[in-house]
Amino acid sequence: MTLEDARRLDAADPLRDYRERFDLPEGVVYLDGNSLGALPKDTPARLEQVVRGEWGNGLIRSWNDADWITLPQRVGAKIAPLIGAEADEVIVCDSVSVNLFKLIGAALNMRPGRKVILSEPGNFPTDLYMIAGLEAQGLAERRLAAPGDLEAALDGDVALLMLTHVHYKAGRTHDMVRLTRAAQDAGALVLWDLSHSGGAVPVDLAACNADFAVGCGYKYLNGGPGAPAYAYVAKRHHAALSQPLTGWMGHAAPFAFTDDYAPAPGASRLLAGTPGILGIAALEVGVDLIAEIGINRLAAKSRALSEFFRKCAAEKLPDLELVSPLDPLARGSQLSFRHTQANAICQALIARGIIGDFRDPDILRFGFAPAYVSFEDVFLAAEGLADIISTRAWDKPEFQQRAAVT
């Protein structure tokens, strides 16, 4: 693989012009959009308009005049086609963590007599911690089983199977159709965390008959640091859904100011407090851009990028251990490698303007956000990685420290 190969692939890339829609710093190769998506060029102007026009000038009138009050539903409806959902099955609110809590609570309410939440060891920490919180209240019981043992662990005590579609560290995917069916055959509900899928990897919640899902706004959807998340509830559960964070914005009539809670219809009852309008407005710009490109084109480019990186790395670094699956259809939009010096290598790459990330204890992770990463980026990153490993350029004291956020 050569730089010319990369440039030829870029010239033939139908998405090549979308890179210009993002504000990427000069001289940086950004392979961490799976952790924090890049800034769309339209976001600052949109935020300026929301802050100065709608807030500064419109003041409280903007809840009606700028339609702030339905923003969570409107942006949810734009995310829906990316994940195989219908418009009114998705709502934007809170963080992934908080939405997990609400939907685990809802599942427990829908399966009286069952307390077990089944997940896998090594799932994203917050997913496991949110079960722990309900466990401490005596409401849930956590059960973990390795991917190959999940089906055997589905017994009559399991209220909910809760898994992340694309594993954040390894990048491997679960078979959503098969596992959803197995869990439902055992009488359990299923919650999919789509944080590393939405906007890069095709997901069809309708086709796999999922009950619930959550996903992240600040990764492939480019909503900005700490952007609000989204939550999905299948329409068949809309009437019965009862979740534990019964705040006033999830009330059927918040401005009736009654003493008793009555849930809003459908997914809207997942709202708890007042939605953060600035955060959702920024997310909307990112979602509009991703929706404009479309998930099929994004997924095709994502696979081509990760395959190109894998081949470049295999050629230059035949001994480097690939942790992610070889088959691009069996992995998300990332590649992970294992190396005892993963942290120092990652620091040395960042010092050269090549940004990937390190996941404790020994994983080097490269994400390929298909909307703005080029094949040339991928080539330069693989070349930099090979140079740093073969010359031991990582072996310097300044690359040994570990930052607060990795």
Ligand SMILES: *Cc1c(COP(=O)(O)O)cnc(C)c1O
């Ligand atoms: C990024 C990510 C989250 C983020 O959760 P927040 O509460 O929104 O910070 C949750 N789960 C998974 C699998 C993730 O990758």
